[in-house]
Amino acid sequence: MTIADRAKPQDPELALIAPSGGFNKFVRKNSGAANLIRQAALVPVLIIVLIVGALASPFFFTVDNIAGVSQQISALAVTVVGESLILLIGGMDLSLESTYGLAPMVAAWMILPIADDGNGWLLSPFLGIVILLAVGAAVGLLNGFLIVKARLNGFIVTLGMTIVLAGMQNGIVKAQTLFNLPPAFVWLGSADVGVVPVSAIAAAIVFIVIGLFLRYHRVGRAIYAVGGNPDAARAAGIRVDRVKIGVYVAGSMLAALGGLMEAGRVSAVTGTQGYGEGIIFTVFAAAVIGGVSLKGGRGNMVGAASGVILLGLVQNILDLANVSNYWIEAIDGVVILFALVLARVIGGKESAE
Amino acid sequence: MTQLFTVEAKGIEKSFGSTKALRGVDLHIDAGQCLGLVGRNGAGKSTLVSILSGLSKPDAGEVFFHGEPAPSLRDVDGWRKQIATVFQHSKVVPQLSVTENVFLGSPAVRRGAVDWRQMREATRKIIDEWNFDISVTARCETLTVEQLQIVEIVRALATGAQCILLDEPTSALERRAVDRLFERVNQLVKNGVAVLYISHHLEEVFDICSDVTVLRDGEVVVNSPIADIDKDQMVAAMVGELPATANVTDELGVLLQREKAGNGEVVREGLVVEDLRVTSSRGDVIGVSLTVKPGECVGVTGLLGAGVATLGRAVAGSQKFDGGTVTLNGRSLASGRRDLSLRDGVGYIPENRQLEGFVAHLGVGENVTMTITDRLARRFGLMRPRRRDEAAVALTEALSVISSGMRQPVGELSGGNQQKVTVARSLMSNPSLIVAVTPTRGVDVASKSLLLQSLIEASRSTGAALLICSDELDDLVDCDRIIVLFHGSIYYEFSSSPFDREALIAATEGISLSDRTAS
Helix, strand or coil: CHHHHCCCCCCHHHHHHCCCCCCHHHHCCCCHHHHHHHHCCCHHHHHHHHHHHHHHCCCCCCHHHHHHHHHHHHHHHHHHHHHHHHHHCCCCCCCHHHHHHHHHHHHHHHHCCHHHCCCCCCCCHHHHHHHHHHHHHHHHHHHHHHHHHCCCCHHHHHHHHHHHHHHHHHHCCCCCCECCCCHHHHHHHHCEECCEEHHHHHHHHHHHHHHHHHHHEHHHHHHHHHHHCHHHHHHCCCCHHHHHHHHHHHHHHHHHHHHHHHHHHHCCECCCCCCCCCCHHHHHHHHHHCCCCCCCCCCCHHHHHHHHHHHHHHHHHHHHCCCCCCCHHHHHHHHHHHHHHHHHHHHCCCCCC | CCCCCCEEEEEEEEEECCEEEEEEEEEEECCCCEEEEECCCCCCHHHHHHHHCCCCCCCEEEEEECCEECCCCCCHHHHHHHEEEECCCCCCCCCCEHHHHHCCCCCCEECCEECHHHHHHHHHHHHHHCCCCCCCCCEHHHCCHHHHHHHHHHHHHHCCCCEEEEECCCCCCCHHHHHHHHHHHHHHHHCCCEEEEECCCHHHHHHHCCEEEEEECCEEEEEEEHHHCCHHHHHHHHHCCCCCHHHHHHHHHHHHHHHHHHHCCCCCCCEEEEEEEECCCCCCEEEEEEEECCCCEEEEECCCCCCHHHHHHHHHCCCCCCEEEEEECCEECCCCCHHHHHHCCEEEECCCHHHHHCCCCCEHHHHHHHHHHHHHCCHHHECCHHHHHHHHHHHHHHCCCCCCCCCCEHHHCCHHHHHHHHHHHHHCCCCCEEEEECCCCCCCHHHHHHHHHHHHHHHHHHCCEEEEECCCHHHHCCCCEEEEEECCEEEEEECCCCCCHHHHHHHHCCCCCHHHHHC
16 A cells, blocks of 8 residues: 555654654554453453462362353353443443343243143244244333433333333243243253353353454444444444444343343243342443443453453352351442452553443 | 743643653743733643643643742642633533532532522622623523633632633634623733633634744744734744645545545536525524535535534434435435435534544544445455554545554544544545535644645545535635525525635625625
8 A cells, every 4th residue: 555655744743643653553553452451451350269269169170160150150141241232332221130031931931831830832942932032122122212212211211121021020920930941942051062061152152253243343333433422423324223222132132042041050930030139230240340331332242251250250259168148149249349449440440430 | 030920830841651742831921911822733732721720730840820839739729719711611510500600619608508699799799890791690501602601701700810711712602702702801801810812713812812822742932922923923833844735635636536436426416405494403594505516615604503504414414304305416315314315425524523523432443434334344244453444544644644543542632633534534435425514623723724625625536516514714715605694594605716704704694795795
């Protein structure tokens, strides 16, 4: 490229801002190293947690335990990916935790016979999984429409939606827990390939695919532009509303997928899955600890993944260390708050806000 | 015994990382003096303002008030008693009343409670004394930009500050408001207040300043009474050696022509706007019809609120219109659909670059190519960041954007360079029509002419129609025609350059000068 190789005209500002000559630096990856450091900010913390874990229990570093942890956190991890996408466009979705419970409940209800508290349609489990994703998509579409098109506040819309969906989750099955799920339905959450849980592989694939999508796909880049400055994105011809609604749909579908994994892991869909367990705080915490900004436009999947792993390991260590069941939630909460502070210290001003 | 200046800065140095923003700046303002501070974007003006306002600490050097060393940065009240700054972007809390804003942060207190009556009276006294015209109980969100500035000036006077810094005070004011501001500044100066006036508009500096200091690359290059310097000398001092603007735009023309040729589409009919009607809080447009032929440059101007910006936004697809048609090359453009307008060949430089021009934390390359992701994407919509940056290099260089690389966040660039990024973004898509709304706002003299010449060159070399909507007459000097809007309708059309500046101004005010234009 001849133009790029030519020297710059003698602009006085150049000497001030870019003291070192030639023009080929225009394609230099100058902020690559800095980005990597920021993305890897949680690695030292993870190492410390691993050391603490090893000290806390000899069982910590066994294959069984690590496999168990990875299976436990994969459902949450997939939901965190969904929330991170929504945070990236500058939105927020509290109702993911209810979608995480309602979607598998509706699917299981349509699969199971009346004797098992199903509705007796006896759908195939594969069709059930399609229904599950459709429930996620429908919830996301409704949220997206209310927030983007009707211009309602995202916080209050999704808070209301959370309660509606959780109510439906119990309402359709009269607050029963659904057992006897068919093998195909629980496979994703319970099967193993060798020692590796299928759900962990699935979660890893979700992280990698979404991570690459965000980095290399034009719509992925549009998500960053929309979250960073929606007006600038609109002026540049990006269909801001469509991107936003699409992300709400994708986020809810990922939450539904997470719900499927969780149902498979425990071989049941309970009335408390999701909203009853209050997973949304952990979902937000993992994303924010991983450097996804609540203001939109900043963050990536490497960070979100390390946030999830960090919280999963801490939870595991607390379990292994025989912390009193009465206190485990309080300690968990304190650890999350501490991790938020730490993420802020490491990641600098732009993180954890 | 040396003279005791109201404000004196000695040997101020300040660095940000490896960039030296100020290199030993000396500056002093005396009571009853209005000192103009000028310099290009990135010359160090903002850094100096923040140091003089007590917002940041110099690496070396000291600030003196009346010969005494300045209080520490923690002593906010101490600083405010000495010097008060009216910033470019208003620092007024819109939800609070005028009184509350005047006493913001240091309310008058009596017996442990806020003393409303005393605060209101003190505010009213200042407002009366200076013949300002605002109510002390008005909520600031109901005030105009001009009135907000008055609130900030009153705030400065209330603290008893002997020095007022005005940072780009006219950037959001219409012409008559500027005149009134100048009257007030003159009044302040006459009463012994020291004023530091920072502006990109050199005419303003000549109008009201008694002395001028020119900054370049963090150094004072000129410090002189205004009477001893003319405009050309001042520009020369600001710019140093003039960059080769002509060459740059030639290069741009060649580059765009090649791109356009590769794209194959030929501009045929240009832009036709018929009976356009738009409702907007920025000023309605009421039945405007105009045409811009391929390669032609048409300017639209008028007072703030006359519908100039609204017209630009509507034509660009950034604003819904109520009626009428916008046709480009025979194809009718959708109303309020920026994405469709872009596809149909409309490049758009929005009015406010901070709000709409770029995504601050994304890199130069990504911002510039934001309009052409459909072209850059390969299979499955995937794009390589490197390819994206390479696509942006040629155009950013042709516009002489100064950055440390294609990955540098645009938010870190100086204002002029940010605007060049916005212009590059709009030219990137090989538009058949370029709509530029106030394309040089807040941009320094040298970048200003480069931006305007680039736009005209882009239009001439590719045959794109160019529509410049601006209330700054300097933006329109090189246009082929100028259309003046008054209350949303076309008031007058000036169809041949050179344009009579006074007749233009009169037309924006709705005064007919038909006898003059005839001559």
